[in-house]
Amino acid sequence: MKVGVIGTGYVGLVTGACLARVGHQVFCMDNDTAKVERLKQGIMPIYEPGLEELVQQDVDSGLLSFTDSLATVVQHAEVLFITVGTPSRPDGSPDLSAVRAVARSVGQHLDSRYRVIVNKSTVPVGSGNWVRMLVEDGARSPVAAAAGDGGVAVLQAPPELHFDIVSNPEFLREGSAVWDTFNPDRIVIGAESERAEQVMRELYSYWVAPEEPDRTPVPLVVTDLASAEMIKYAANAFLATKISFINEIANICERVGADVSRVAQAIGLDKRIGNQFLNAGAGWGGSCFPKDVSALVSTGQEYGYECSLLRATLAVNDTQRKRIIEKLQRELRILKGRTIAIWGLAFKPHTDDIRSAPALEVATQLLNLGCRVVAHDPIVTAAQAQVQVPDLQVTPSALAALEQADALVVMTEWPEYAQFDLAEVSRLLRGRVVVDGRNCLKREAVQGAGLVYVGIGR
Numbered sequence: 001m002k003v004g005v006i007g008t009g010y011v012g013l014v015t016g017a018c019l020a021r022v023g024h025q026v027f028c029m030d031n032d033t034a035k036v037e038r039l040k041q042g043i044m045p046i047y048e049p050g051l052e053e054l055v056q057q058d059v060d061s062g063l064l065s066f067t068d069s070l071a072t073v074v075q076h077a078e079v080l081f082i083t084v085g086t087p088s089r090p091d092g093s094p095d096l097s098a099v100r101a102v103a104r105s106v107g108q109h110l111d112s113r114y115r116v117i118v119n120k121s122t123v124p125v126g127s128g129n130w131v132r133m134l135v136e137d138g139a140r141s142p143v144a145a146a147a148g149d150g151g152v153a154v155l156q157a158p159p160e161l162h163f164d165i166v167s168n169p170e171f172l173r174e175g176s177a178v179w180d181t182f183n184p185d186r187i188v189i190g191a192e193s194e195r196a197e198q199v200m201r202e203l204y205s206y207w208v209a210p211e212e213p214d215r216t217p218v219p220l221v222v223t224d225l226a227s228a229e230m231i232k233y234a235a236n237a238f239l240a241t242k243i244s245f246i247n248e249i250a251n252i253c254e255r256v257g258a259d260v261s262r263v264a265q266a267i268g269l270d271k272r273i274g275n276q277f278l279n280a281g282a283g284w285g286g287s288c289f290p291k292d293v294s295a296l297v298s299t300g301q302e303y304g305y306e307c308s309l310l311r312a313t314l315a316v317n318d319t320q321r322k323r324i325i326e327k328l329q330r331e332l333r334i335l336k337g338r339t340i341a342i343w344g345l346a347f348k349p350h351t352d353d354i355r356s357a358p359a360l361e362v363a364t365q366l367l368n369l370g371c372r373v374v375a376h377d378p379i380v381t382a383a384q385a386q387v388q389v390p391d392l393q394v395t396p397s398a399l400a401a402l403e404q405a406d407a408l409v410v411m412t413e414w415p416e417y418a419q420f421d422l423a424e425v426s427r428l429l430r431g432r433v434v435v436d437g438r439n440c441l442k443r444e445a446v447q448g449a450g451l452v453y454v455g456i457g458r
C-alpha cells in the first residue's frame with residue numbers, strides 16, 4: 001500500500017521504516033528540512049538500535065523515501081499517518097499545535113480520492129473528531145495554486161472529500177522501538193467506518209494475518225475512536241502508576257529494613273501482578289509517561305473529574321528524584337562545594353533521548369545546591385545535555401568522571417556500568433559513596449571494593 005508518515009521522529013521514522021520493510025511504499029515527511037536532508041544521506045536523527053540498518057535497506061529496496069513536501073506525501077498516500085510531537089504545556093495539557101497545523105495542511109492538499117488519516121500521535125480523547133474538522137476546514141480554505149498567466153494566483157474550488165479518521169495509538173518503547181514494532185502485544189485501531197477498518201487490516205496484515213504458519217497473529221483490537229485514544233493514556237498511566245507503586249514500597253522497605261528487589265520479584269510471580277515495570281529507582285522520565293499522565297489528569301479536570309490516583313502517581317515520582325539528593329545529603333552532609341559524578345543521562349538505556357530525564361533533574365538540583373556535577377553517558381553528548389543544563393560537565397569516559405568526585409550516582413542502568421572493575425572505580429573516586437539510583441550494581445561487590453553502597457529500597 002502507499003503510505004505517508006508526517007513527522008519523522010522516534011515514532012514516525014520507526015513506523016515508516018517497519019512498514020516499508022513489510023512491503024509498503026512509504027514516504028516519510030518532516031518540516032525540519034535539515035533532518036530530511038540528513039536522512040537522505042543516511043544520517044539518523046536519533047539513536048535507536050537496528051534503525052540505521054533498517055532504513056538503509058528500505059531505501060536501497062526503493063520502498064522508503066524522505067521529503068519535506070506535505071503535498072508530495074498527501075498526493076502519494078492512501079494511508080496518512082500523523083506522528084508529530086504532542087509535548088506538555090506548562091499546565092500539563094498537551095500542546096496540539098503541530099497536530100493542528102498538519103491536519104489543516106493535509107486538508108488543503110487533499111483531492112477527491114479516498115484516504116485514511118491516522119492519528120498515531122498521542123492525542124486526547126476527542127481528537128479524532130477534532131482532526132476531521134480541521135481537515136475539512138483546511139480543504140475549504142483557499143488552495144495556494146500556482147500563479148497563472150499574468151501572475152494571478154488561481155483559487156481552486158474545494159474538492160469533494162472522501163476520508164476517514166482512524167486512531168492507531170503507538171506502544172513502542174524507546175531503546176527497543178524497532179523490535180517492539182515488529183513484535184507488538186496488540187495493535188489498536190479506533191475506526192468509525194468498515195472501509196477504514198479494512199484498510200488498516202490490510203496495512204497491518206503482516207502482523208494480524210501472517211502468511212507464515214510459524215508466526216502467531218498479533219491481536220487486533222478494533223474500537224471506536226474515543227476508546228482507542230483512551231487506551232493509549234490508560235496504558236501509560238497504568239505503567240507509570242505501577243512504577244510509582246513499587247517506588248513507594250521501596251521507600252517503606254528502606255524504613256523497615258526489607259529489600260524491594262526481593263519483594264518485587266515475589267509479588268511479580270503472581271500472574272495477576274506480573275514481573276515487569278517493578279524496578280524501583282529514581283523514578284520514571286522520558287517523553288511519554290510525564291506528559292501523558294499529566295494530560296490524563298488534565299482531561300479528567302476538563303470533564304469535572306479529580307484524578308487523585310494519577311496525581312499521587314505524579315507526586316511519588318517527583319519525590320523519588322529528591323530522594324537521590326536526600327541520600328547524598330545523608331552520606332556527605334554538606335553538598336555545597338562537592339563534586340558529584342553521574343553515570344547515565346538518557347532517561348533509560350539504549351536511547352539518546354533526554355526529554356524529562358531523571359538524571360538531568362537530579363543534576364540541576366545538585367548544581368543549585370552548589371555542587372560541581374560531572375556526568376557520563378555512552379550516547380548522549382555534552383552539547384545535547386548542556387542545552388538543558390548548561391553548567392553540567394560531561395566527559396566521554398565513565399571512569400574519568402570519577403576523578404575528584406565525592407560520590408558516584410548511577411542514574412541510567414546502561415549495561416556497561418555494571419561491568420566496570422569496582423577496584424578501579426574505588427581507586428579513582430575521591431569519596432566512598434555510590435548511590436545506585438537504578439539498583440543495577442551488585443551491593444556486595446561495591447561494598448567489597450571498599451565503597452559505601454546506597455541503593456533504592458534495599
Ligand SMILES: NC(=O)c1ccc[n+]([C@@H]2O[C@H](COP(=O)([O-])OP(=O)(O)OC[C@H]3O[C@@H](n4cnc5c(N)ncnc54)[C@H](O)[C@@H]3O)[C@@H](O)[C@H]2O)c1
Pocket residue numbers: 006007008009010011012029030031032035083084085086098101102120121122123170171172173174287288
Ligand atoms: N517517543 C516515543 O517513544 C513514543 C511512543 C508512543 C507514542 N509517542 C507519541 O508519538 C508522537 C510523536 O512522538 P515522537 O517522540 O516521535 O516525537 P519527535 O519529537 O521525536 O518527532 C516529531 C517530529 O515531527 C516533526 N514535525 C513537527 N511539526 C511538524 C509539521 N507541521 N509537519 C511535519 N513534521 C512536523 C518534528 O520535526 C519531528 O521530527 C507524540 O504524540 C508522542 O506522545 C511517542
Ligand SMILES: O=c1ccn([C@@H]2O[C@H](COP(=O)(O)OP(=O)(O)O[C@H]3O[C@H](CO)[C@@H](O)[C@H](O)[C@H]3O)[C@@H](O)[C@H]2O)c(=O)[nH]1
Pocket residue numbers: 122170171172173174175236239243276277278279280281282283284285286287288289292347348
Ligand atoms: O520498572 C521500571 C520500568 C521503567 N522505569 C522507568 O520508566 C521510564 C519509561 O520507561 P519505558 O516505558 O521503558 O520507556 P518509554 O520509551 O518511555 O516507553 C513508554 O512510553 C511510550 C510512549 O508513550 C509507550 O509507547 C511505551 O509503551 C511505554 O513503555 C524510564 O525512565 C525508565 O527508567 C522504571 O523506573 N522502572
